Every structure is written in C-alpha cells, then in structure tokens.
Amino acid sequence: MRSPTSQPQWVQSLERWHLLTPVRILVVVVLAVVATIMIRRVVVRALHRLFARAASPDDPRADARRKALSSSLRAALVGVVWSITVITIISQLGIDIGAFVAVATVVGGAVGFGAQMLVRDVIAGFFVLADDQYGPGDEVDLGHASGVVERVTLRTARVRDGEGVVWHVPHGNVLRVGNASKSATGPLDVEVSRSMDGAIVAEVVAGLAGALAADPDVASMLAGEPRVVGIMDIRDDRLVFRVRVPTQPGRIDDVRRAWRMLVLQAFARGELVAPAQASNMVVFQNQAEPAGETE
DSSP: OOOGGGSOHHHHHHHHTTOHHHHHHHHHHHHHHHHHHHHHHHHHHHHHHHHHHHSOTTOHHHHHHHHHHHHHHHHHHHHHHHHHHHHHHHHHTTOOHHHHHHHHHHHHHHHHHHTHHHHHHHHHHHHHHHHTOOOTTOEEEOSSOEEEEEEEOSSEEEEEOTTSOEEEEEGGGOOOOEEGGGOSEEEEEEEEETTSOHHHHHHHHHHHHHHHHHOHHHHTTBSSOOEEEEEEEEOSSEEEEEEEEEBOTTOHHHHHHHHHHHHHHHHHHTSSOOOOOOOOOOOOOOOOOOTTOOO
C-alpha cells in the first residue's frame, strides 16, 4: 500500500480538502454511465446484424423479436453494471460491504422465491422469442388456449380464439406449442361415392385443383401449385381423394373454404357423386303370448 508521501500531489490535495472520496464516486458513476451507453449500442447493433442475416430487416415480426430481445438483454446487463456500481460506491463510503451483502442476499432470496413464477415466465419468453416458436399472426395451440397470436411479450402471449375471446397465456405455463402457420403444405380432401370410377374422380379432382390455383382470390394465398395425391382411404361407402397445396403461413383455412366451394359446385353439376348415407335397419320382434292366457 502506498504511503501518503508517495501519492501524487493532486491526490494529496484532494485528500486534504476531503474531496478524494467524492471524486472516486464520481469516476465510478461516469464509468457506469459510459458502460450503459456502450452496452445499449452494442446490443442493438449485434441483434440487428443477427436478424438481418436470418430474415429481412423490414419484416415486422423479426423487428418485434429484435426489440423484445434487445430490451431484455439491455435490462439484464445494465442491471449488473449498476449493481456493481452501487456496491463500489458503498465501499468507497466506508460502509461494511459484508453486512450489506448478507442483507441483500436474504432480501434477494425472499423476492426471488416470491417472484419465481414471474422469473420462469420471463426466461421461457426469452427462449420463445429467440427460437421464433410463434409470433403475431400465427395460428397456434398452446394447450391452455388456441387461436391467432396477436401479441408476444417477454412474459405472456395474447391469443384470440375463434369465438373472439382474448387469452393471455404466460410462457412458463406452456408445455407444448402447436403452430399451424409453420406448415407449408396443407391437405384438401374430397369424399365421393365408392361406386364412382377412380380415374374419373381423379380427373375431376385435378380440374378442381387447377381451378383453385387459377382463382385470383386464392392465388395470393398459395406458395405453389396444388398436387393431386390420389386415393387416401377406401371405406364401405366412399372413396377419399386428397390434394396437397402449399400455402402461405396462416392461410390454410381460407384455402380450404375456397376448395369446399369448388367441391360443392362439382357435386351440383353432377361431376361427383356424394357417398350414400348408411341406412339403419331396426327389427321389431313380436313377443310370444304367455301360455294359459288364451280364451
């Protein structure tokens, strides 16, 4: 340790004026402010470059993920910097850090135990955003609720179901995620009578697939040409033909509605024959008259 005489003259002057400790605290605060500014800029630029490689920078979904991740990372790193700053300032003031750390540990443990659900939701939300499991506009099944995602934050996902009810689902409570918008290809089925010729049905279905692709209202929802798969199932009274169509994310239901209209028109024109509904036969049996009751 340096003796007072070995210290620079300006340090000895500050010591005599009792300004050395305030100057040290000021330097620590300035360094903390500089570190905070640098952390914010570095995190924003790093995530911007990362998302620019993975997706288009103008993609609103990627921009929302980038903002959520950058805010969480900045908050965590800035919190660490200022925690160290506060501890350093306390040590410069001559306060026993050991007692302070002991109290802070007890208080932090109590707060962490009480907020463990919140911490779990935030950590799970971070990985949801990082892995791009789902985002606004996706049709998802989160177990507790299913529907279209309207907003994703670091703690919850806001989902609107088919009846218009808005559900707020914490990320920590989601054990599985089913994302229907991730599927690039959707199946379109048509059921006809088993008495129909399979070749004729295949020709009609191929024509319906072509009409679907030629529809200007549907063309923007498709990501490619529909492909006729053929017979997928044979039952007692019907044949099941399938067409696979690549769609844009989240548009499979709209395409299916257009497909059903084309199938109904084909049934109305007589090109397809609907399966005959199975008839139920009920047999009534007359009960025999008991012996001895004859007149």
